[in-house]
Amino acid sequence: SGNPVTHIYNNAGDYTVWMTATNACGQAIYSDTLSVCEPVGNVAIQYAPPDPGVGQTINFTATATGSNPITYAWTADDGWTDTGATASHAFATLGNHTVWLTATNSCGQDYASTIILVRGYGVDLLPASATATGKPGGTITYTLTLSNTGNMSDTYTIAGSVSGKPWTTNWPPTVGPVAGGGIAQVDVTVQISSTASDGDQSYVVITAASQGDPTKSDTSVLTTTATTQPVQRDVTIAPHTDAQTGDVGTTVAYTLRVTNTGTITDYFNLSIGGPTWSTTLSVYGLNLKPGEGQPVTVYVQVPAGATNGAQDAATITARSAVVPTVADSATLTTTAYVPTYGVDMTPLVAQQTGHPGDVMTYTLTVRNTGERTDTYTLSKAGDVWTTTLSAPSVGPLAPNGTAQFDVMVQIPGGAISGTFDMVQVTAASQKDNSKSDTAVLTTTAIAASYPLTRGVRLAAAATAQEGDIGTWITYTLRITNTGNVADFFNLTWQGNIWPVDLSAYGLSLAAGQGTDVLAYVWVPLTVSGGDTDSVVVKATSSNDTTAADAVVLTTTARRRHIYLPLVLRNYTP
Structure with missing residues (x-):
């Protein structure tokens, strides 16, 4: 009894809920039917024969748990794709081949992969x-x-x-x-x-x-x-x-x-x-x-x-x-x-707020901080609400290279305002699994009746600068969440010819919060003094693409001056 109330369903299915409201004048009864979905999980791949040869057909079978219907999508490292709970494929080359399986239902996705050794003889x-x-x-x-x-x-x-x-x-x-x-x-x-x-x-x-x-x-x-x-x-x-x-x-x-x-x-x-x-x-x-x-x-x-x-x-x-x-x-x-391996993931902390039933998207950036090319395995832990990663791994990334992936968090339809869920997302080096970085994402539900306003303002301390050829020029941008809830903003750029980079590719900001972001523009060695280049830097809400703002930065290559000494001969003052 009371208002509000909570209840946990241990099994998936359709359930009818009755509510009786009573006051001094009498009672009113209301009922509604809700569907409880079990997220897809325990995805596994089985295949036969266990030791296939080159050109030999391999039969794959997918298994998973979760609410039906579940769909299955297959891919392999040689470009093969297929769909369905069963699939067949023959590899044309010997060696290790990786097969990936994506299982999807109305609650989200889960993944599995396996490495198959395709045998062959030769001399x-x-x-x-x-x-x-x-x-x-x-x-x-x-x-x-x-x-x-x-x-x-x-x-x-x-x-x-x-x-x-x-x-x-x-x-x-x-x-x-x-x-x-x-x-x-x-x-x-x-x-x-x-x-x-x-x-x-x-x-x-x-x-x-x-x-x-x-x-x-x-x-x-x-x-x-x-x-x-x-x-x-x-x-x-x-x-x-x-x-x-x-x-x-x-x-x-x-x-x-x-x-x-x-x-x-x-x-x-x-x-x-x-x-x-x-x-x-x-x-x-x-x-x-x-x-x-x-x-x-x-x-x-x-x-x-x-x-x-x-x-x-x-x-x-x-x-x-x-x-x-x-x-x-x-x-x-x-x-x-002994080379060093490393990884840096940004942002390390992010928050978003949404209505029950909304899917909140976080875009995280992985940077290879090691000395060698590396691939990073992605994993999640601690989540109760359905959370899906857009990929099981990112890479290979060259040293200082970056890649982005999305984390989608589904706010349950029956979530009570103020409840939240936290998920830890980790990127771990495949060359040295002791090297990893973890981001903590917090998603909060707000009452469906609460009007959400999403907005962003992007401003530059200076929109035009002059710089020496062969140097990086730094612009300071200020990004502000003008909405009324915590939001995640993706930062992108376009239209440039000269190299450009940003200090962050995604930011989580509370309502009304602002922070600085640096934009870097490289003045190439091949340009001449007076040449210019412009870049459009844009901030966009990950939950509403119409909530966006942009600035145009124009950089000019500084002209070089040569000063020659003045030599006077036979000069009489």
């Missing part, structure tokens, strides 16, 4: 062909580079076919397992017969076939020639020393050049010595003609747990497959760097 054997020349009775070792071009760990069957001179040739029966994207070495040795004549040749075709998918294979053709003529063998690798700094958890790439400085075509095996950090090569063998050089990429993985300034050195050696004493080396030193 690449390099070089595709190679030649080497040696003395009768000598042994030549070819080191081939086998790359797992799939994303599944695989073992490879190695087979060989010898033609020409039947010289003794050996190779391993299998290689692996090799991780997806990984590489391995395949050593093939050819023993030139001691009775070989000048110009005799032996050919071997080496085939590497995937055991995961035998249809995936590659070959290398090796040609070995006997010579009784004197030859000169030599090799250089450049640069002999190099150093780089890399972020922890990333891969640093060096480029070396191996050159055959001898007088005969030779095969050079490449090896790695000394490092404790994971180090690999793009190839482990090169077939080079006299004077020919080819690049080799060296990949050094900086450990995720390395301390700032930690170092590791690797020695890369190129060695003749025929005469192992013919070799040259390069030393590569890698230094670890």
Whole structure:
């Protein structure tokens, strides 16, 4: 009894409410029906098969709780979209693919995402062909580079076919397992017969076939020639020393050049010595003609747990497959760097007031305050009223880059005047989840009978300034809430050619409250003295786009003056 009264419904549905009003003259009974909606939640994605391959159809099923009807919208990182509680899609490329699901009902939205590993097998054997020349009775070792071009760990069957001179040739029966994207070495040795004549040749075709998918294979053709003529063998690798700094958890790439400085075509095996950090090569063998050089990429993985300034050195050696004493080396030193990550979200505190049933929109800005490109996961907590985020994440953002997203808060239709709800919205770095920032948004209900007035005034201390070329010019703007309730105002700009930025992109102001905002205009280095540019800065209520005001700022590039000394010759006063 009493007026007003409150009641909490624990289940969704249609309910009839009766009110009996009594005074000394009698009673009156009034009834009304209201619908209680359960916000959508517990959104989940199921899919089959669990380990799909490239081009294989994946069947998706959506589940969620909440009042019906619930609609579902699907998107994927390759541009695919679909709708419905079930959907199907096939990915054309192997690797990790992200699928997002948005579930919507009359109360709002909720999201889910999943990462699907699309498997695939493949192999690449390099070089595709190679030649080497040696003395009768000598042994030549070819080191081939086998790359797992799939994303599944695989073992490879190695087979060989010898033609020409039947010289003794050996190779391993299998290689692996090799991780997806990984590489391995395949050593093939050819023993030139001691009775070989000048110009005799032996050919071997080496085939590497995937055991995961035998249809995936590659070959290398090796040609070995006997010579009784004197030859000169030599090799250089450049640069002999190099150093780089890399972020922890990333891969640093060096480029070396191996050159055959001898007088005969030779095969050079490449090896790695000394490092404790994971180090690999793009190839482990090169077939080079006299004077020919080819690049080799060296990949050094900086450990995720390395301390700032930690170092590791690797020695890369190129060695003749025929005469192992013919070799040259390069030393590569890698230094670890621990970058800083950060995030700043504005405004940190915001308030709005609205009628029961209204949806209040807050526009928040996320700025990357770290040293590296980052993506930020968005989340909410503490809300009782239906609250929806416009996106599950923002980014990737370059250092000092910004992005905006909206937070929509639905004031319940039965909310009593003066009641409020608070929601904490957090943006957390995906590179370092200890770095986050949180905004607190407070939404207050006011009686439906209370007339809302929304308005804003935007004024500039100065609407025109002159500035030096290559500098930022600062304008001070004053934004005032001329409405009768707390409101949120979005700040935008348009019409400019020169770069412009603002100190804030959104502000929450109480009724009658005002605050300063700074506008920055860059005078480009490419303009001339006297050139001008104008920008329109606008403030708009997030709840009523007709409640807006704007100012025009005009900036002029200052003319440059050159003062020359006056020199008088043979002057007699």
